[in-house]
Amino acid sequence: MADLIVPLIMCGGAGTRLWPASREGRPKQFLSLLGKYSTFQETVRRVSDRAIFDRPIVITNGQYRFLVADQLAEIGAEADILLEPVRRDSGPAIAAGAAFAVRRNSDAVVVALAADHVVTDRAAFVQACRLAAGAAADGRIVTFGVRGDRPATEYGYIHPGAALADGVFAVDKFVEKPDVATAQDYISQGFLWNSGNFVFRASIFLDEYRASDAATVEAASASIERAGIDLGFVTLDPQSFSAANATSVDYAVMEKTRRAAVVPVSYGWSDVGSWHAVWELSPHDEEGNSAQGSAVFVASRNSFAS
Structure with a gap:
């Protein structure tokens, strides 16, 4: 597709895993666990090709605003930084980011990425984004499904359905985190790990979200319309955003929409969810x-x- 893909980086997690290194005051997305850069910085670097990706949008909790700004400066990157006044889970956060992206470009295609994940094969990641963006431009809401190499019980799974395009499949169903025996069965049947990262046209995502929870979409959109700007940060309107229902994007949108699609990937993904x-x-x-x-x-x- 001709338009640049807008990265929306979700960076507001409270750091409940990888204690004691990761704590609420400095959660794991800001830690240099695997090299010179934090996983947040590596996520930004992964979408730094301006021939493919637009200026990133980072959505984070207000208490992390200077951590975000400092770590962006360390790698010479710029972004629009949105501050959540309260935590409302991934659904409202992505909805607010999508509403902001629509204000920048009514046809924006967004890649929503967790800031605390690791991807070791950047070229394969970029290719997956381009495949997903093509499907998103055609109206699909796409998730990346990781080809698992073990019967993991810490992830939800995706069963891919019919092929929609080269490398893109309809989603037959999402399933919850299984036990080991069920996970082994899923892997043998070609199920994919649900990575929790998505590509979509922002306006279509908001329409699909609105179909199941109009109040939250209106709250997220109003928080952007009434946002304040201070020191270069965009602070979502507290009264508006607080009215959003705290819901995961999987439950709010992906498990309900008929537009769900999946791109199977093998780009060295991990959510770095444990010391192991x-x-x-x-x-x-x-x-x-x-x-x-x-x-x-x-x-x-x-x-x-x-």
């Missing part, structure tokens, strides 16, 4: 040990120190 995931993504010594900083391992195997 950090260990898996880190380099190891001959005994399987890994460390951030200096560490001495004695009679240890497959351990992680930080």
Whole structure:
């Protein structure tokens, strides 16, 4: 498609996983767990090709505004930074970001990305975005479905249906997090992990959301219309945004819409949801040990120190 894809980076998580390194005051998306940059910074860098991606929109909690601004400055990036006055889960956050994108461009196609995920194959990620953007331009709301290499129980699953275009499939169904035996069955049947990242035309996303929860879409849209600007930050109107129902985007939109589609991906994705995931993504010594900083391992195997 001709128009640039608008990155919407969801960066308001409170850091409830990876304690004690990740805490509410500095949650995991701002930590340099796997190299020089934080996962937030790596997410921004992943969408930095201005031949493909437009200026990012970052939506975060007000208490993280300076963390976001400082980390953007460290990598020489710019973005529109939206501040949530209260947390309302992913549905209202994405709705507010979509409403902001529509104000910039009524035909905007958005890629909504979690700031705390890892992708190791950037080229494959960009190609997946381009495939998804083509389907989104045709009216689909697309999610990235990860080809799983194990029977994971920490993710929901997607069963892909009929092919819609090259590399794009209708969604037959979404299923909740399974037990191990069910997950093994899902993997053998070609089910995909639900990554929680999406591509859509912003106006269509809002229309589909409105069909199931008009009040929340109106609240999110009003919070943009009545937003204030201070020090370059866009603060969503507190009274308006507080009226939104706290709902996940999966429940509010993806499980209800008939426009759902999936692009199967193998781009080295992880939501880095545990210290075991950090260990898996880190380099190891001959005994399987890994460390951030200096560490001495004695009679240890497959351990992680930080």
